Amino acid sequence: MKDKQTRCPWCGNDQLYVKYHDEEWGRPVTDNRTLFEFLTLESAQAGLAWITILRKREGYRQAFCDFDYKRVAQMTIDDEERLYHFEGIVRNRRKIHSAILNARLFGEIINEFSSFYNYIISFFPDGKRIVNDVPTLEDIPVSSPISDAISKDMKRRGFRFFGTVSCYSFLQATGFIDDHLNSCISKTGS
Secondary structure: OOOOOOHHHOOOOOOHHHHHHOOOOOOHHHOOHHHHHEEEEEEEEOOOOOHHHHHOOOOOOOOOOOHHHHHHHOOOOOHHHHOOOOOOOOOHHHHHHHHHHHHHHHHHHHHHHHHHHHHHHOOHHOOOOEEOOOOOOOHHHOOOOOHHHHHHHHHHHHEEEEEEEEHHHHHHHHOOEEEEEOOOOOOOOO
């Protein structure tokens, strides 16, 4: 039986990070809104610490229509300018533009695959999530052949700020890949 106090050490003692670890990270997500949320947040995180994005998450919800990809896809250049001056998010013009562009492309994938989940899981062997054997923090990879293939396909489709490392983080966050340490209270079965 796992010690109730044992969790992945990367979340440290910050209560926001601990809550994210315990309640979200690695738990399977299938709905389009949440998948778009993590796509947007992981793209915004590129080059920054994840805790920075977690602390701005509510700002992102406000800025990007509670992650309604259809509404975000309709945003204009004027919206981009307004968001650039909104302090609740990372104020990077390229990342703001990419969130809107990615929303449009996200919708195209849903039209093609019926859901973004169906698209992502199509890259997995037998259409099943992966639960990795992770004895130590150093054993957690930052990318994989699956994240390479997904990010390559998404780049071909026009997505931005979603390379293989961001993609792998997305797969971990949304539970397509469980990389909790073997000793962690949040480790799941396959």
